[in-house]
Amino acid sequence: MRATVSEIVFDCADPAAQVRFWAGLLGGEPVDRSADWSYVDPPEFARLAFQRVPEGKAVKNRLHLDLEAGEVAAAAEAAVARGAERVGGLVQDEHGCFQVLRDPEGNEFCFVSG
Known part of the structure; x- marks a missing residue:
């Protein structure tokens, strides 16, 4: 099955x-x-x-969504304007970049590129 x-x-x-x-x-x-x-x-x-x-959210998610975003910084800014919160800064390496965020109830997700 x-x-x-x-x-x-x-x-x-x-x-x-x-x-x-x-x-x-x-x-x-x-x-x-x-x-x-x-x-x-x-x-x-x-x-x-x-x-x-x-009950409210108490700990970090064990699962999160990675969302492809051509321009990670712009996508993160738009999400913050909707109520998201950044977690740390933009992480960049030779493979691309990502930004960790939390939705309005604290669920982690990432915008990724690369």
Whole structure:
């Protein structure tokens, strides 16, 4: 048997706000199925869903998304304007560069190039 990724689900406190943040980064129309569940279907990507949970995020993610961005610094600036937070500075080497960020609820993700 072979499985396929149906959706990636984030636990969060505010599904409606989270789905709008991620739809702003990746495209797609945010859908609020209920006060406890929202999702977006970004073009050429798995569905991202957001479910309300009572507890807050306590530690670093064990899994994060790397998002290809032609211009990492500009993509990071746009994400910060939407509510993201930079984690450290831009990392650059002979293979490309990346910037670690956190979404408005603290979930880590990276913009990458190269």
